[in-house]
Amino acid sequence: MDLRNCIKCGRVFSYRGSEICSRCGENDEESFKRVKEYLYDHPGATISEVSEATEVSEKLILKFLRDNRIEIRDESNFFLDCERCGKAIKSGRFCDSCAVELKRGFESVLPKAHEKKPEVKTSTTNRMFIAEMRKKQK
Known part of the structure; x- marks a missing residue:
């Protein structure tokens, strides 16, 4: 088990591929939902407008963009x-x-991944029969 410190809160947690603990991950998900809902109602909003309205940091909003969770609209100049x-x-x-x-x-x-591995053929003569070995020992 790999233990690490959360990069956001410093709490020790069991590492499962993310640099943040489950509590901070849940907070990020709540922030994402707020950002997503705000953008649904205000599709042309800038990052700073979204940040002010949702109280989510611009850095986290940029992370959502980098992670392909939200996308910049075509008519935006950003x-x-x-x-x-x-x-x-x-x-x-x-x-x-x-x-x-x-x-x-x-x-x-x-x-x-699609290349076939060489097949290993097994025959009954190559197998180990534990029951037979035990009979011989008796």
Whole structure:
């Protein structure tokens, strides 16, 4: 069991892939719901407007954008930057072309999942029969 400290509150928790504890995760989910509801009612709102109205930090709203949980509208003049090439994007971390290149790079390095593993044939002569071994011992 891997124990870590939550990066938000400092509380010790059992690590399961997230850098924050379950309590802070629940708080983030509540914040996300408030942001989502506000954006539904005010679709053209800026990040600072959403932050003020929902009392959710701009940093957390940007995290929601980077995690593809919300997306910038087409008519907005605000964009995120691709972390690889700097191109303007609406959500996520990478633009489409960089995502494709990264995927190709990973596929060339990682073993193919669809390749068949060599079949191991077993025969009855290769098996261990415990019952027979016990009979011989008696």
